[in-house]
Amino acid sequence: MSVNGYQDLVQGPLRAYLQLSQQIGGDVATQANLVNAAFQAQSRYIQLAATKAKPSQAEEMQLLTPTSEQISAIQQYREKNRASQFFNHLSAISESIPALGWVAVAPAPAPYVKEMNxxxxxxxxxxxxDWKEKDKTHVEWCRAWVQLLSDLQAYVKQFHTTGLVWSGKGSAGAPPPPPPGGLPPPPPVLPDVDFSNLSLDDRSALFAEINRGEAITSSLRKVTPDMQTHKNPTLRQGPAPFKATSAAGHKPLPQPGAGQLDKPPVFTRDGKKWLIEYQKGNSNLVVENADMNNVVYMFRCRDSALTVRGKVNGVVLDSCTKCAVVFDNLVSSIEFVNCQSVQMQVLGKVPTVSIDKTDGCQIYLSPESLDVEIVSSKSSEMNVLIPKANGDYTEHAIPEQFKTVLNKPAGLTTTPVENKG
Structure with missing residues (x-):
């Protein structure tokens, strides 16, 4: 039943998504082929689980390798094509494809799929x-992908409620060793204790001891000078304190803007894309003579400032810390992703500012950009500074907290909560 249910998922919602991806073509179709390979790898894994016993953890990780490699390939394809006109399509898949990792989640894999969706x-x-007024195919594509993951969540909830179910038949690798000595020994028999001589009144001895007053300390040992650590330093020489070590194979989660900067700095132009990477303490980064269809991509930079002269298509700051960017005009948007303590200033026109997984973002606007759209997600400490006639700025905080109430029968109503602190 589990295998047939997954095949229904592949033949139905997945096929609809793949067909729409082929209609859009380009990078979307290429990435869809990787998605199809990932689902096929998981299908083989589920078929194995339906015929084998649960393997050891090491064997399980080895069996999951084909699926995890496809997930990594999907995410890497998005990173390598940030200048693509379908970057949002690629990002939608890249951010949610880890839903296929539900096979390693317990005891609640279905909510994990929903979280990734x-x-x-x-x-x-x-x-x-961007596309609802241009091409309805893209609208159907979005619905197909969201529906695919929704159906995957329903499948997991139905067949693998508390985790991937293994059949318990056969073996996934080497046969399990027989249990030693047959059945486990019975628990030890409690010793016979005669409770008949005990009574609740025996606690009177405790109260009698307490009521002795100061005499209760008469039996305590006196601390002599040779027992005091400040007079006898050798008493302080004990074993080193315990330090917990991280388990083998577990790496700490990456922090926004983190990463080693031991790689050489990069400042180059690759076709329509300007690549500025691993710059540290450089406040004289300048992009000029760029074309209108160019994209400026700044990655893993620290304590640096970038100036973009002229009009370009877009600017992206990815995993940057304490960086600033000043630009004249943008055709589409400026994006901040996984950044910390960043600033931007527009001298001309910018249609959209996107902030995703960023802590600390200062947005200085120009008089021509007061109609800008700011889209934020999973971010904090965001401020918009609006110019005044005297050349000063008025600062406004972007809400980070929201209140949602049930609005019958329409559904939910969400409003920002103003910070008055």
Whole structure:
């Protein structure tokens, strides 16, 4: 039943998504082929689980390798094509494809799938905004992908409620060793204790001891000078304190803007893309003589400032810390992703500012950009500074907290909560 249910998922919602991806073509179709390979790898894994016993953890990780490699390939394809006109499409898949990792989640894999589906909808909403008036195929594409993950969640909830179910038949690798000595020994028999001589009144001895007053300390040992650590330093020489070591194979989660900067700095132009990477303490980064269809991509930079002269298509700051960017005009948007303590200033026109998984973002606007759209997600400490006639700025905080109430029968109503502190 589990295998047939997954095949229904592949033949139905997955096929619809693949067909729409082929209609759009380009990078979307290429990435869809990787998605199909990932689902096929998981299908083989589920078929194995239906015929084998649960393997050891090491064997399980080895069996999951084909699926995890496809997930990594999907995410890497998005990173390598940030200048693509379908970047939001690629990001929607890249952010939500980890949903296939439900096979390693217990005891609640279905909510995990939903969480990954929600993570990708930040980008599917952007696809809907950009394409709903241009091409309805993209709208259907978004619905097909969201529906595919929704159906995957329903499948997991039905067949693998508390985790991937293994049949318990056969073996996934070497046969398990027989249990030693047959059945486990029975628990030890409690010793016979005669409770008949005990009574609640025996606690009177405790109260009598307490009522002795100061005499209760008469039996305590006196601390002599040779027992005091400040007079006898050798008493302080004990074993080194315990330090917990991380388990083998577990790496700490990456922090926004983190990463080693031991790689050489990069400042180059690759076709329509300007690549500025691993710059540290450089406040004289300048992009000029760029074309209108160019994209400026700044990655893993620290304590640096970038100036973009002229009009370009877009600017992206990815995993940057304490960086600033000043630009004249943008055709589409400026994006901040996984950044910390960043600033931007527009001298001309910018239509959209996108902030995703960023802590600390200062947005200085020009008089021509007061109609800008600011889209934020999973971010904090965001401020918009609006110019005044005297050349000063008025600062406004972007809400980070929201209140949602049930609005019958329409559904939910969400409003920002103003910070008055």
């Amino acid at each position: 929600d993570a990708g909808q930040f980008y599917t909403n952007r696809v809907l905004k």
